[in-house]
Amino acid sequence: MSKQVIIIFGPPGAGKGTQSELLSEKLGYYHLESSRVLERCFKAESPDKVFTVDGKDYKVGDEIASWKTGVLTSPPFITGLMMAEFKKLAADDKGFIMSGSPRTLFEAQKEMPVLTDLYGKENIKINLIEISPEVTVFRNTHRKICELMRHSILFNQETEHLELCPLDGSKLVKRKDLDTAEVIKTRLVQYRERTLPLFEYFEKNGFNVTKINGEKSVSEVHEQILKL
Numbered sequence: 001m002s003k004q005v006i007i008i009f010g011p012p013g014a015g016k017g018t019q020s021e022l023l024s025e026k027l028g029y030y031h032l033e034s035s036r037v038l039e040r041c042f043k044a045e046s047p048d049k050v051f052t053v054d055g056k057d058y059k060v061g062d063e064i065a066s067w068k069t070g071v072l073t074s075p076p077f078i079t080g081l082m083m084a085e086f087k088k089l090a091a092d093d094k095g096f097i098m099s100g101s102p103r104t105l106f107e108a109q110k111e112m113p114v115l116t117d118l119y120g121k122e123n124i125k126i127n128l129i130e131i132s133p134e135v136t137v138f139r140n141t142h143r144k145i146c147e148l149m150r151h152s153i154l155f156n157q158e159t160e161h162l163e164l165c166p167l168d169g170s171k172l173v174k175r176k177d178l179d180t181a182e183v184i185k186t187r188l189v190q191y192r193e194r195t196l197p198l199f200e201y202f203e204k205n206g207f208n209v210t211k212i213n214g215e216k217s218v219s220e221v222h223e224q225i226l227k228l
Contacts, residue, residue: 034100070186
C-alpha cells in the first residue's frame with residue numbers, strides 16, 4: 001500500500017493529538033504535530049534568531065509572544081518549518097499523521113501542493129473532529145500534560161487529583177500560558193476565522209474531508225477514524 005498522509009483537524013481540545021498518537025501506534029506512522037515542531041524551535045533557537053521566508057523576516061521572539069496569547073504564529077514561519085519536515089519524511093519513505101497544520105488558507109495553499117507532489121492526492125486523508133465551543137473551553141482549562149513525553153491526560157474523576165503521568169511517571173503540569181479560558185477563547189476565534197475557511201479550499205481542490213463527532217469517548221472516536 002502507498003504511504004499515506006492522514007491530517008487531523010479540529011478546534012482546541014478536540015483530541016487531535018490523542019487520536020494522532022493512537023493512529024501512530026496502530027499504523028506505525030510518524031506523528032507530525034505542529035505544536036511540538038514549534039516548541040522544539042522555540043527551545044532550540046534564540047529569541048533574537050530571524051528566519052527569512054519568501055523574502056520576509058520572522059523573529060523567533062515575536063512568534064513566541066503571539067503563540068502565548070493564543071494568536072496563531074505567522075503562517076509563513078510555521079509553513080517553512082512544516083514543509084522541511086514533509087520533505088524529510090518523504091525522503092525516508094515514511095507515511096505520517098499530521099495535527100495542527102495547516103491552520104490558515106496561506107498554509108494550505110503552500111503545503112497541500114507539496115504533499116500532493118510527494119504522496120499523491122489519493123493518499124491524503126483529511127478528518128475533521130467536531131466539538132462544541134463549551135467542550136473546547138472545559139477540556140482545555142482542565143487539561144494536564146506530562147513533563148517528559150507531553151502526554152495529554154483526559155480529565156475525569158479518576159484523573160482529577162493525579163500528579164504523575166501513568167505512562168511515564170513524570171510530573172503532570174498545566175500549560176500556564178496556553179490553557180487559560182481567555183487564551184482558549186482567542187484560539188476559538190482564530191479557529192473559526194482562519195481555519196474553518198480551509199474546508200472550502202479542500203472541496204474546490206478535490207480533497208475529501210470526513211467529519212467525526214469528537215464528543216464521544218476516545219475509543220469511539222478512534223474506531224470511527226480507523227474505519228476511514
